[in-house]
Amino acid sequence: MTPRDDNIDKELPLFDHLVELRNRLLHSVLAVLVAFLPLYAFRNEIYAYLAKPLRAAMPEGATMIATEVASPFLAPFKLTMVLAIFIVIPFILYQIWSFIAPALYKHEKKLAIPLLVSSVLLFYLGVAFAYYVVFPLAFNFFASASPEGVTVMTDINKYLDFILKLFFAFGFAFEIPIATVLMVKVGITNVASLREKRPYIVVICFIIGMLLTPPDVISQTLLAVPMWLLFEVGVLCSRWVEPTADSNSESINT
Helix, strand or coil: CCCCCCCCCCCCCHHHHHHHHHHHHHHHHHHHHHHHHHHHCCHHHHHHHHCHHHHHHCCCCCCCECCCCCHHHHHHHHHHHHHHHHHCHHHHHHHHHHHHHHHCCHHHHHHHHHHHHHHHHHHHHHHHHHHHHHHHHHHHHHHHCCCCCCCCCCEHHHHHHHHHHHHHHHHHHCCHHHHHHHHHHCCCCCHHHHHHCHHHHHHHHHHHHHHHCCCCHHHHHHHHHHHHHHHHHHHHHHCCCCCCHHHHHHHHHC
16 A cells, blocks of 8 residues: 555544544534524524515415414524524535545545535535525415415425425535546446436436425426436546546556
């Protein structure tokens, strides 16, 4: 095995690793709290902004309701905490990176840094796509599908759980290029094999869209189609990291 590229080969005792891990976890928790405290003062405004797509699609005179005693407090509180975590995700990933970086080779670090940055940006892009594209279309569809005589009155807690589920679904779905590049890089698959499996990938994308989104064609399609397109982007980018026969032989020799 080749030695590490950096001067980090002094192996620390297990206790020191655990202390470092604890410190980085504490830093991450503190970062979430620092982001949460100023946001909490605007919790109701944040919730109102998040509810805009639904309220815009609701019939005239319809309103959101709170069916539980503590919902007016807990729903904005929960949303603010999740938003604080979303905001400090780059810092949390930096803490994870700082913990594992000493165990990586130099060429692994060169690949890991752009992948980490890309994964954060793609996650944020997935969340933004869900809010600005999927929600207006889906909520207008739900409102138009309401039977005659039924008043649309959505519980604020149920709505929050619903949109958070979609945020995470679209956020993680937009990580497909990263997952594709990593699979090709470590040799789990190759570009030619991915291209051959393209028809199956398309079917899988629609199945995942069906499982992760509400039971309507609009939401399912709006998740499945971007997943397929992101898969194509991942295949295209994988051409630059796919191991060649020469690199494989060199790694075997070392």
